[in-house]
Amino acid sequence: MSLDNLTEHEKAFYDDGFRLGQEAAKHAAEEKVFLSFIGQMYSAIDQLIDSILGMARRQNIPVDCHKGCEYCCHQAVFANSYELHYLGNFINNKFYTPDKDAVIKRAIEKNKHTKKLSEQEVLSYKSPCPLLKEGSCSAYEARPMACRIYLSMKLASCVEFFKNPDNPNSFPQLLEFPLMAGRMMNEGFTAALREKEIEIAEFRMEDGLATMLKYGANR
Template identity: 60%
Template sequence: MTTKQSEYEQLFYNDGYQLGLQAAQNGYQEKDVFLAIKQMYEGIDQLIDSLQLMAQKQNSPIHCKRGCSFCCHQAVFANSYELHYLGNFIKKQFTAEQQKVVLEKAKKKNKTTETLDQQTLLNHKAPCPLLKNGSCSAYEARPMACRIYLSTQVSTCIDFFKNPANEDSFPALLEFPLMAGRMMNEGFMTAIREKGIEVAEFRMEEGLLHLMTSQVD
């Protein structure tokens, strides 16, 4: 490693890798997987808390806050193990009626997004099936992609929301948490794949649809 950035990448990758090994240590049992994912999320959340505190001290606070949901209308991707963790949370915390509402929203959004090419999908705006009254109804179990998406200028999020096809319009996101979360996930995936565990990536609505349909069946 020759740069400071690459040293950080290796650090977060190694953290994710060790957690992946922990998840697979006893044959990839659900309790081990969920504990490892919980620890990974806690690690990235602590990092983000520190970044937010630092930003406030430098008079450049992060604009993300409860009730601001512009990012909850764009494409979100999650790995199969993240969706397993999310699905367990929904199963335990949501009533049968709440689960039915989420499932119907997932079906509706997936019907549209499954036909879109990659670029059109990235520009498509529609609420996440878990969005309720401007907030995530499964916030504690949200996937990594949602945790590391931090904007320093809400005006850029609004502009991207309203004008997604404008190539000059994109949110002013903090790069460090994006890198940290991505590398932790890559390390985690590598470790469990080395143990023979398959990992797939899904659109949020697609993953929720598969997961909740299988739970009903």
């Protein structure tokens, strides 16, 4: 990615992520400290989104996301290795063994299907996230960036996308600013880690969960 082509706002969020990534890279061998910088990045995005939601309410701009609405939890989610490390650590420390085993089982079962699909088929495929439980995310506090920044302005657009994912004219109507901010912070964080030769890879959620939880959390 060329930094020269970024807008002022994109560059600002990229730089914030890069600075956090630089600090995280200094503590790559200290798991707790390393993960704390990922937590700081998530906290920054969460605070930004809270501000955006407050502004949206004041300006009567609809945001239809709420607990119990799970349409987006049935579509493809991608997360990179350090996000999955953070998520796996949360699950290992917060989940009881039966709940963790249930997530692993659901992740393995979903991955058996999605790993056979083409990239386009994966994007159109609808199936519950392995972390979805009774209409809510069971690891909400540790959910990856892609889930945090997905804010719908119109529930009907999510329903239509859920029911007709192959329709090229069907897509959720999302708030653009948090999508940009979260993506750029992640890009900056990743770039800083790679600068220190820390390997980063991207996974489908079910693939990453199955690997991370079954074989241990590795960056």
